[in-house]
Amino acid sequence: MALPVKDQLKYWGIAALVFFVVLWFLGNIILPFLVGGAIAYFLDPLADRLQRAGLSRAAATALITLVAALVFAALVLSVIPTLIQQLTALVNAVPDFVKQFQTFLVTRFPELQDSTSTARQTLSQIAQAIQAQGGQLANGVISSALSVVGAVVFLVVVPVVAFYMLLDWDRMVAQVDALIPRDHAPTVRQLAREIDAVLAGFVRGQVSVCVILGTFYSVALMLAGLQFGLVVGAIAGAITFIPYVGSLVGGTLAIGLALVQFWGDWVSIAIVAAIFAAGQFFEGNILTPRLVGKSVGLHPVWLLFALSAFGAVFGFVGMLVAVPVAAAMGVFTRFGIAQYQKSLLYRGIDPHPEPERAPEP
Numbered sequence: 001m002a003l004p005v006k007d008q009l010k011y012w013g014i015a016a017l018v019f020f021v022v023l024w025f026l027g028n029i030i031l032p033f034l035v036g037g038a039i040a041y042f043l044d045p046l047a048d049r050l051q052r053a054g055l056s057r058a059a060a061t062a063l064i065t066l067v068a069a070l071v072f073a074a075l076v077l078s079v080i081p082t083l084i085q086q087l088t089a090l091v092n093a094v095p096d097f098v099k100q101f102q103t104f105l106v107t108r109f110p111e112l113q114d115s116t117s118t119a120r121q122t123l124s125q126i127a128q129a130i131q132a133q134g135g136q137l138a139n140g141v142i143s144s145a146l147s148v149v150g151a152v153v154f155l156v157v158v159p160v161v162a163f164y165m166l167l168d169w170d171r172m173v174a175q176v177d178a179l180i181p182r183d184h185a186p187t188v189r190q191l192a193r194e195i196d197a198v199l200a201g202f203v204r205g206q207v208s209v210c211v212i213l214g215t216f217y218s219v220a221l222m223l224a225g226l227q228f229g230l231v232v233g234a235i236a237g238a239i240t241f242i243p244y245v246g247s248l249v250g251g252t253l254a255i256g257l258a259l260v261q262f263w264g265d266w267v268s269i270a271i272v273a274a275i276f277a278a279g280q281f282f283e284g285n286i287l288t289p290r291l292v293g294k295s296v297g298l299h300p301v302w303l304l305f306a307l308s309a310f311g312a313v314f315g316f317v318g319m320l321v322a323v324p325v326a327a328a329m330g331v332f333t334r335f336g337i338a339q340y341q342k343s344l345l346y347r348g349i350d351p352h353p354e355p356e357r358a359p360e361p
Contacts, residue, residue: 023314023317023321024313024314030317031316031317031320032157032158032161033157033161034317034320034321035158035161035162035320036157036158036159036160036161036162036165037161037162037165038203038320039158039162039166040161040162040165040166040169041169041199041203042203042204042207043064043068043162043166044166044169045200045204046060046064047060047061047064047166047169050063050064057167057170058167061163061166061167064166065159065163065166069159177189191331191335194331194335195324195327195328195331198327198330198331199323199324199327202323202327203323205288205291206240206241206291207241208287208291209240209241209283209287209288209291210237210238210240210241211237212237212287213236213237213240213279213282213283213287214234214236214237214238214240215233215237216233216237216279216282217229217232217233217236217237217254217275217276217279218230218232218233218234218237219233220233220275220279221233221254221272221275224268224271224272224275225262226254226257226258226261226272227257227261228257232250232253232254232257235249235250235253236249236250236251236253236254236276236279237250240283242303242304242307245304247280250276251276251280254273254275254276255269255272255273255276258272258273299330302326302330303322303323303326306322306323306325306326307319307322309322310322310325
């Protein structure tokens, strides 16, 4: 005999409460395990394809790990040092950019030559503030990614967790399935498949979009001669997954730096703008429809709210779980609406209602 709905809601509510309490108190500790699990989830379809090609699960996992290690080593030896160097140079060059902007304003508005004018003092203060805050931001971004639980622990635990979770992924899914209450197993499995479809469409697709766009922007902007093209491309690609914010920040940064560096050379500025416009067209009309799809079910506004709310409450760990939780809540909401539309509360008590008559003209 199935439990009453009231008791079921109580138990599922307790489970959700325990999840958020653990996330609150153990967020920094479980971060490497969440990242490792996310990597394993991302790579599981590739391992399944290798298995269908004839490899064992252990051989497929070992091959994926070897390729990932080679790619990571190549990034560490080639791209990452240049990226950090350009990021530091960009932060240090902000005052020079502001001075160039001051020179432009003084040329157009001679009254700003007065050192005691409010506008000139404000520009100087902005330059100093940006340099100070920019330096703190750069240091924070570089250090926080590695010092959440310690650089050594993070870099060691994440690959190990990802390896073993990828190796045992199918077995873990089967064990979780065995713990589902038998009365609700078909419904839970259907909901789990829908959540997996949403995550597969968004996470795997969006990561692919970010990597492709970041590579395109970096290479194209460097070929165009933009001084900090690698940094701009990396930033623009990395934040593409945030609706609206990625394109706005990336485009503003790219065109703003182009105006400072190529002022007067309108052809070069137009090339930089065209590169970013082409990237946005390519992303919106080709990459996102094919890799992410339109049936994901994660509305941009809902995703922005989830990222903001979970990031504010749980920090960086909250942002990692925001997308899966948002996807699950979206699936549960659609399921609840479908159940409501099948209920007597929505349809009424008459099983055979009279058809509505068309209004008379």
